[in-house]
Amino acid sequence: MNDAIRRERLLGVLAKITKQPLPTDSEESLFESGLLDSFALPDLVGALEEEFSIKVPDADLNPRKFDSIARIEAYLAERASA
Amino acid sequence: MPSSTAFLRAFGAHVPERVVANAEIAAQIGRTPEWIESVSGIRERRWASPEMGVADLAVAAAEDCLSQAGVPASQLGLLMVASGSAPGGFPGPAAAVAERLGLDSTPAFDLPMASAGSLFGMAIAARLAEAHGDVLVVAAEKMSDVLNAGPLDPNTAMLFGDGAGAVLVSSQPGPWRVVDSILHTDGHFRGSLNFDWKSPLHMDGLSVILQASRKLPTVIAEVLERNGVAARDVAAFLLHQANQNLLARVAKSLGADAERVFSNVARYGNTSSASMLIAAAEWSREARRDGSVIFSGFGAGFHWGAVLAHSV
Numbered sequence: 001m002n003d004a005i006r007r008e009r010l011l012g013v014l015a016k017i018t019k020q021p022l023p024t025d026s027e028e029s030l031f032e033s034g035l036l037d038s039f040a041l042p043d044l045v046g047a048l049e050e051e052f053s054i055k056v057p058d059a060d061l062n063p064r065k066f067d068s069i070a071r072i073e074a075y076l077a078e079r080a081s082a
Numbered sequence: 083m084p085s086s087t088a089f090l091r092a093f094g095a096h097v098p099e100r101v102v103a104n105a106e107i108a109a110q111i112g113r114t115p116e117w118i119e120s121v122s123g124i125r126e127r128r129w130a131s132p133e134m135g136v137a138d139l140a141v142a143a144a145e146d147c148l149s150q151a152g153v154p155a156s157q158l159g160l161l162m163v164a165s166g167s168a169p170g171g172f173p174g175p176a177a178a179v180a181e182r183l184g185l186d187s188t189p190a191f192d193l194p195m196a197s198a199g200s201l202f203g204m205a206i207a208a209r210l211a212e213a214h215g216d217v218l219v220v221a222a223e224k225m226s227d228v229l230n231a232g233p234l235d236p237n238t239a240m241l242f243g244d245g246a247g248a249v250l251v252s253s254q255p256g257p258w259r260v261v262d263s264i265l266h267t268d269g270h271f272r273g274s275l276n277f278d279w280k281s282p283l284h285m286d287g288l289s290v291i292l293q294a295s296r297k298l299p300t301v302i303a304e305v306l307e308r309n310g311v312a313a314r315d316v317a318a319f320l321l322h323q324a325n326q327n328l329l330a331r332v333a334k335s336l337g338a339d340a341e342r343v344f345s346n347v348a349r350y351g352n353t354s355s356a357s358m359l360i361a362a363a364e365w366s367r368e369a370r371r372d373g374s375v376i377f378s379g380f381g382a383g384f385h386w387g388a389v390l391a392h393s394v
Contacts, residue, residue: 031288038287039327042295059270061296063288 006076010069013047026069041066048072054079088208090391091216091256094147094248095363096139097350098130104240111236118240119348123326127243127351129226136168136246137178140222143246143356144183146363147218151250155183159214162203164221164355166196166382167228170279179220189214196223196275197322197381199355200247204377205263205389207251215253221355222246232282241325243351247359257366258375258391264305265387266297275382294328294380299335302378305388313338317373317393320365322380323347323357332378354381 014022018035030036036044044066045056054076065075103126104115119125130139140163148155161183163176174192193199200221207217225242229235251260274289298321306313313336321329326347333340344365353360358379372393380386 038291039295039331041288041292042331045292045296058268058293058296061289061292063286063292 001080003073003077006080007073009051010048010072010076013044013051014069017044017047022069026073029067030069031063031067036066048076052076052079087253088211088260089252089254089256089394090258090260091153091250091252091254092147092151093359093363093366094143094145094150095246095360096142096146097128097243097245097360098134098139100129100131101126102129102243107234107240110234111239113236113240121327122241123329123345123347124240124351125348128245130224130244134224136165136222136224137175137182139224139244139246139356140165140175140179140220141182143222143248143359144179144218144220147220147248147250151256153216153250155185158183158185158188158216158218160207160210160217161185161188161190162193162207162217162219163190164193164195164199164203164219165223166194166199166277166354167223167225168192168194175222195381195383195385196354197324197352197357198379198383198385198387199381200249200359201322201377201379201387201389202265202385204249204251205265205387207249208260208263208389211251211253217251218248219251219359220246220248221359223354223356225352225354228277228283231279235282237287238283238285241352243353245350245353245356245360247356247361247363249359249362255394257394259394261390261392262305262309263387263389264301265385266301267383267385269383271384272382274384291325291328293384294324294386295331295335297384297386298328298332298378298380301386301388302332302336302376305390306376309390311374311390315374316342316376317371318365319343319376319378320358320362321378323350323361324352324380355379
C-alpha cells in the first residue's frame with residue numbers, strides 16, 4: 001500500500017470516528033484539539049485494526065502513538081514494514 | 083487453572099454516611115455537575131469523616147460480610163486486606179483489621195493494590211481455601227485522602243469515593259462455586275496510574291481507558307471460553323466500578339446485555355479496590371439470580387483479571 005492510499009484510508013477512519021472536520025496540520029494533536037477523547041481512542045484503535053487488517057498488540061496501546069495523523073501514519077507504516 | 087473446591091459464602095459492604103454530590107466537586111474544579119455525570123456516569127460519592135481510616139472502613143465491611151454468612155470471625159483461617167489508599171509505612175491495615183476482629187493468631191496480610199485488589203484477593207483466596215478454610219477478603223479505600231493530599235485535580239477529583247467491601251471465600255459450600263480465575267500483570271504501564279503520598283495522584287486517563295477497554299473484555303472472554311460459557315449466558319457481570327462509560331463498553335465488546343452489568347457507580351463513584359465487592363454485596367441482596375457470574379477488575383500496575391463462579 002502506498003503512502004497516499006494509506007493516508008486516504010486513515011482519514012476516512014478518523015472522519016468516521018471523530019465525526020468532525022480533521023486538522024489540515026498532520027502534526028496537530030488529536031487529543032488537544034478535542035477530536036479524540038479517552039473513549040473515542042479505543043474506538044479509533046478498533047477501527048484501524050479493521051480497516052488495515054492488523055492487530056494492535058497491548059504493548060502498542062500507547063496514546064502517544066495515536067496523537068496525530070502523522071503519528072498514526074508512522075505507526076501504520078511501521079506495522080506494514082514489519 | 084480451574085478450581086472446584088472454593089465457594090463464595092457471602093459479601094459485605096460499608097460506605098460512609100456523607101454524600102458528596104457532583105455540585106460540591108464541580109464548584110471546586112471549574113466544571114458542571116452535568117459534565118461530571120456525562121463523562122463518568124457518577125452523580126455522587128461517599129467521603130469518610132477525617133477520623134475514619136481505611137482499617138475502620140474495612141472492619142465495618144468485614145463485620146457485615148461475616149454477619150451475612152453467619153460465620154464468627156474466630157472461624158477465619160486467613161484474612162486479606164486490599165487497599166491502594168492505606169497510609170504508607172508498615173504494618174499495613176491487615177494487622178489492625180485482624181486485631182479489631184478479635185484475631186490474635188490467624189494469618190493476615192495486605193494486598194497493597196488499588197482497583198484490582200479485591201479481584202486478586204478473591205482469586206488467590208479461592209486457590210488457598212482448601213488449605214485455610216474460611217478466607218475473608220476485604221478491600222477498603224479512603225480515596226478522599228488521596229484526592230485531598232494535594233490541590234484537587236479536575237481530571238480525577240470527581241471520580242473517586244470511599245468505601246469497603248468484603249467476600250468470604252471458603253472450602254465450605256456457599257451460594258456460588260468458584261469455577262476458574264485468571265490474573266494478569268503488565269508493569270510496562272505502571273507510570274500511567276500511580277500515587278505515593280509525596281506527589282498528587284497521577285492518572286493518564288487516555289492510557290488507562292485504552293488499556294482497560296481492551297484488557298477487561300479480553301480476560302473475561304478468556305475465562306468464559308476456557309470454561310465453555312457464552313457471554314450472553316452470564317447472569318451477572320460484577321466489575322470494578324470505574325466509570326459507567328467503561329462498563330457499557332465492556333458489555334458491548336463482549337456482546338453481553340448491558341442490563342446484566344451491575345452498576346452502582348452513579349451513587350458511589352469509583353471506590354477503587356472496594357468497588358467490585360460493594361457491587362457484589364448490593365447485587366447479592368437483590369432477587370437471587372441463578373447461573374454464571376463474572377467478577378473482573380483492572381487497575382494501577384496494570385493488574386487485571388477475571389473470576390468465573392456458578393450458583394450452586
